[in-house]
Amino acid sequence: MAADTMARTSVLKVEKLTKHFGQVTALDAIDFEVAEGEILAVVGESGSGKSTLARTILRLLDASSGRILYRGKDLLGLSAGGMRATRRHIQMIFQDPYASLHPRRTVFELVSEPWRVHASVAPRREWPHRVAALLEQVGLPQSYASLYPARLSGGERQRVAIARALALRPDLLILDEPVSALDVSIQAQVIKLLMTLQQEIGFTSIFISHDLALVRLIADKVIVMNRGRIVEQGPTQAIFDYPRDDYTRLLLASSPELGEETTAEKQEA
């Protein structure tokens, strides 16, 4: 692992990141690093601090202490304006596609919104064909451009959110449980889309999830979080095959898998 990471440039390096909510320590001295083109999965049960980590990295929440180095630059030291400009390179996709899209905006407006904010990326006359290209990329029909989110299914909404995140050609993409609000059969579509795009475009990503079966399929490295602390981290294969921490073992044991003998079968025996 070490050799591999050393060889590539580090995109994000988090050092001793801590976040308190009053008495609650949501993040406790988090340390990790993501290299160029890598997919890092963050797993852990509900309330373990995964979303807090994502939000703190993007400075949607103020960190209590620590450092967040994005390509060597400490995000926590940036001015509000500097941070806003940096956000062009770091994008996030939220867990609930029913909540993350503005209800009064059409798909066209939603996808072109980022260019309104970062005007230098795409001049206005290019918007129509750029939106068309993005919709095509995420596999949505062009006719959807004029629809409001209320008319779309969960999977379609998440595609809109992905198109919006890709509009700025981000360098780092943070995905906070992008498929857990979706039906299993739609999850596969969205995952496949994300991974195909990742291979095409080559963005680095942090993939937050509590679905271990999914993480095993896509991640290069895994971080296991419990109560705001990292209890274990390493290459995916190693974590799944030789979990060292008790909590990781518990997570693995709790995850229903199609391969294993089921409870019902055990009952039978």
Add this chain to the structure above:
Amino acid sequence: MTTETLIRPADETVAKPLLSIAGLQVRYGRTHAVRGIDLDIMPGESVAILGESGSGKSVTGKAVMGLINSPGKVGGSVEFDGMQLVGRSEAALRAVRGPGIAMVFQDSLDALNPVFSIGNQIIEIFTVRLGWSRRQARDEAIRLMLQVGIVNPESRLDDYPHQFSGGMRQRICIAMAIALKPRLLIADEPTTALDVTVQAGILKLISQLQRDSGMALLFVTHDLAVARQVARKLVVMYAGRVVERGPINAVFHRTAHPYTRALLGSNPGSVKHWSELKPIAGNPPDKSAVFTGCAFAPRCPRAVRMCSDREPDFVTVADGRQSRCHFAQEMFDGR
């Protein structure tokens, strides 16, 4: 567990189903949510209904409970223990709900009343339905909470729903559902909103309760991996109809319907690398559409002309295995 065991007529175990659904239909205006479901559940049997979002799973569960409100219209037959439930008066249905059939709803936060304490809500079941004294009801409530795995139930009795975590609320909902010792428990995606460790606990609890009390279980889910944890029999729904049914492991190892196969292919647990995932093409069917042929035809990799012209009937491919596909036998035989 409990000293009271449910006394049941001995002959019931022979071949008479506890619940027998035939040709069940539910419409909301033009929305045809359930388009004809046939399903039998034997006493003590555990059946999972599997299907994508909007396929009519919850509506089926509610129809069995007699909980479809206007403008919803129910057709067909639902027989519980020999008694027809469709068209029954509310009073007659109320007698069945609880001791006969109970349901755990999809959203446990909505199912509990936020203004009453947890204890009150459980106790009320016994005082109102069975006319017990408060003391007696309280003792039983504590016993139930213990049974569903709430530690220190005495001290949690006066807490309100918002003071419980999602997993604990779901346990309370299960406790309330099994309070009157139902002979059939309908659990509508009881773990979808919960994370894996909590989910594992709830699934175990349901299996255990079902085994210990001998009640029948109808478990609704969209996740086959979850279904396999609790159920022995599987019913796959698509567009308001049953498309395949059979023993769950048999179906899993050897599917006889393209939709079931597609569902398996899209499950992350079934493959080694993401590129092997095979999402189901196209979009879920329009609920107000009228199908002349197989509803899955527009998305089916196997579809031929005949599929959109003529609706397939159930084909029995093996003992206890049925599939509603023109190519059921071929699928089953691996051709």
Add this chain to the structure above:
Amino acid sequence: MATQSLTLTPPRRRIAADSRLGLLLRSPVALLSALVLVFLLLVAVIGAPLLQDLANTQNLRLRFFHPFSLERGWAYVLGADALGRPMLAQLIVGARTSFLVAGATVALAATIGTTLGMVSGYIGGVMDAALMRISDIIVTVPSLLLALSVLFVLEPSIVNLILVLAVARLPIYLRVSRAQTLEIRERVFVEASRALGKGAGSIIWRDIRPLVVPTVMTVAMLEIASVMLAAAGLSFLGVGLQRPDVDWGTIVSEGREYLTRAWWATVFPGLAILITALAANLLSNWMRASGDPLQAAVMGATASREEAARP
């Protein structure tokens, strides 16, 4: 690609407006209310300039002339007041002033109040605290008393009346929009906007405003009626408008002295206020319901239940 981009011109909002109009046409009560208001408004705008002089023409021979008689021409069909001025003409001229005062007050209060409410709700901090204290003070002092004392000092003109009433009604908009902003601020799509790099101004204007405005419009509709009543109350107390400016409130207060001799001098302007208030109220109710997608679906819009249930 070229053909594709043609289909992708940013959609206009007309679609939404159309369906709203369609909904209105299907709701008899709301439609009637809207028609009544439009009718009164048209009468006020067109009729008032023509009848200005007639309304102030005194004719002592026609003192307390009875209503429902066409002997003296249609201007006198609703009778005449203590100075023999024709009631109908006065009502029409008064309508213009009443609508002007109420409309301008509401527009002013709503614009300023909502802007302040959104900014203070979104940004919070010292400004929020200060604004809330000021609005508390305005609310604790009865608005009538406030207006009374200010207008007692200032000269009671239309402009002053509007300003005073607007200040008195400001807190309502401030609170409504602030409360809504506080809620919207926590929604994920606002967080998504921040993650995109948007600044506060842009979030308030583009994300929050479109969701706050419908509620504010509903409140504003209701407020038209209450402002009319407040203005009438001030006239009643004698610090409202002075002749030749006349609004419905002034007419009521003048007629009050002769209530036993000439009921029509108070009842007709009173009725005018009542009808306007009622219509505005009903319309506002409907606006609130139709702005809520779930209700709109029940009311017969084309959205399915599923779509409606989503936020």
